[in-house]
Amino acid sequence: MGGMFGATSKTDCVCDIFFGTDYHSHLGTMRGGLAVLNDGGFTRFIHDITNTQFRSKFEDDIVKMKGLSGIGVISDYEDQPLLINSHLGPYAIVTVGVIRNLPDLMRRAFKKRTTHFSEMSYGETNPTELVATLINQEATFEDGIRNAQENIEGSCSMLLLTRAGIYAARDRFGRTPLIVGQKDGAVAIASESCAFPNLDYEPVRDLGPGEIVLVTPDGIEQKKPPLDTMRACAFLWVYYGYPASSYEGINVEDARNRCGRALARRDDTRMDFVAGIPDSGTGHAIGYAAEAGIPYKRPFVKYTPTWPRSFMPQDQRVRNLVARMKLIPIRELIQGQSIMFCEDSIVRGTQLQDIIRRIYGYGAEEIHMRAACPPLIFGCPYLNFSRSRSALELAGRKAILELEGEQPESLTEYAHPDSEKHAALVENIRQRLNLTSLKYQRLDDMIDAIGLPDTHLCTHCWTGCDSPCER
Ligand code: SF4
Structure with a gap:
C-alpha cells in the first residue's frame, strides 16, 4: 500500500520527517525515500528497504540533510520521492495508491508529443512520474492535482514539496487516509496519525475525499474542498492500519x-x-x-x-x-x-x-x-x-x-x-x-x-x- 509523511516548520525539521516517515514502515516493503528543501534546493535519498529497516538505511543520510520542510515515503513499489522541474517550478512528489489506467494515461500523454517517461526495471513506468506529468499539464499546482485526481482510475493520494509549502491531496474517494497535525511553529501531514504523538504533533483533522490543501508552518490553506462521496478502506481498521492510528476520528x-x-x-x-x-x-x-x-x-x-x-x-x-x-x-x-x-x-x-x-x-x-x-x-x-x-x-x-x-x-x-x-x-x-x-x-x-x-x-x-x- 505505502504511506507518506511531510512536515514544514519555522526551524529545521529533518528529524521529524525522518521519524515521521519511519512510523509508516508497516505500510510498505520495497522502497523508502526522503526529500527536504532548503535555500540550496532539494536533497533527496531513496533506498531499497526490502530486507532492512528504514531507519538503518537512512541514519547516515539525515546528518547530510537540512531544511525547513520535507516529505518522506514508504513505498511498495516505485522509487520515490521524484524531483520534478516544470513550468510550475521545481517540486518533489510522493504518492500512495494504484493507477489502474496507467497505460491509457501514458498513451494520452504521448499524443501530446512533448512527454516522455523514464523506464524502471522490467520496462515499467514509474506511476509517480505519470502523476507529475498530469500535474504539469495545468497552469497551477491545484489545477494540476485536480487534473490527476479526475483522470486517475484507482486511487492516488499525494504530497508535493514546493517553495510555497507542501500540497497535500487525498484520493478522490478517500480510500487512503491523510491527517494533518500541528505543533508550535510546525505542521505535519501523515497517512498514519500514529506518527504524531511522539513527535509532539496534535492531530488537527483528516482531509476529506479529493480535498487539496497547502500546508505551511503557519497553518493549512484549503485549495479544493472535499468531494461528497467517501469510500475509506475498511481494511485499514481491521488489518493493516497501525493500532495507535485513527482515521476519520x-x-x-x-x-x-x-x-x-x-x-x-x-x-x-x-x-x-x-x-x-x-x-x-x-x-x-x-x-x-x-x-x-x-x-x-x-x-x-x-x-x-x-x-x-x-x-x-x-x-x-x-x-x-x-x-x-x-x-x-x-x-x-x-x-x-x-x-x-x-x-x-x-x-x-x-x-x-x-x-x-x-x-x-x-x-x-x-x-x-x-x-x-x-x-x-x-x-x-x-x-x-x-x-x-x-x-x-x-x-x-x-x-x-x-x-x-x-x-x-x-x-x-x-x-x-x-x-x-x-x-x-x-x-x-x-x-x-x-x-x-x-x-x-x-x-x-x-x-x-x-x-x-x-x-x-x-x-x-x-x-x-x-x-x-x-x-
Ligand atoms: S476495502 Fe479492500 S478493495 Fe477497498 S480499498 Fe480496502 S483493501 Fe482495497
Missing part, C-alpha cells in the same frame, strides 16, 4: 476491540483461553476475551529484532521461515488446551496453516479460529495492498474453485453470510486449515464495529461492489 485498536466483541456475541464455543495472531489479531482477541469473559493469553510471542518486516521476502519458502522465526510458541500455555484464536483476516492462509500445524505439534487439544472480517474473495483494485497477489490466490477463491471446479461468473452468493454457498466456503477453508471450528465476521457487524456508515466505507474485497451492495 476512529482509533484502530478501539475498532479492533469492537470487532472482537462482535465476534464473541455471536459465539457460544467453549474454550480455555483466547489468543490473537500477532500483531493485528491481538486487538480483536482482546475484545473477544473481554466480551466472552474468557482469559486472554499469549501462546506465541514475537521475536522480531532481526526480521522486522512482515511481508518480505517474495520467495514463499523463505517467507514461511521468516514468519516462523517471528512467532515463538510456548508449550506450557498450549499443551492440552482448547484455544480460540482471533485473526484480522485470512488472506491466502499459507502462514496460518503452518502456525496451526505447529500449535497442534505443541499439544493443543482444539484450535478455533475467528476472522475479524468476512472471507476475502475479491482482489483490491485501489491500493497496492495485494499487488503481488492475484485474487485467485485468496483462500476464499481457492475454496470456491474446489467447490465449483472452476471460478464461477458470479460470486454474490459466496459473499452473502446467510447463504449455503458461504457456509460451504467457510467449511472448505476450515478443513484445509485443520481447525476445530472457523467463523468469519459478518460484514454488517464489521461495519458497525468500525463505526462509519456503510456508504462511507470501501468493502469491495468482501463484496465486489464499489458502493454498498444492493441485497
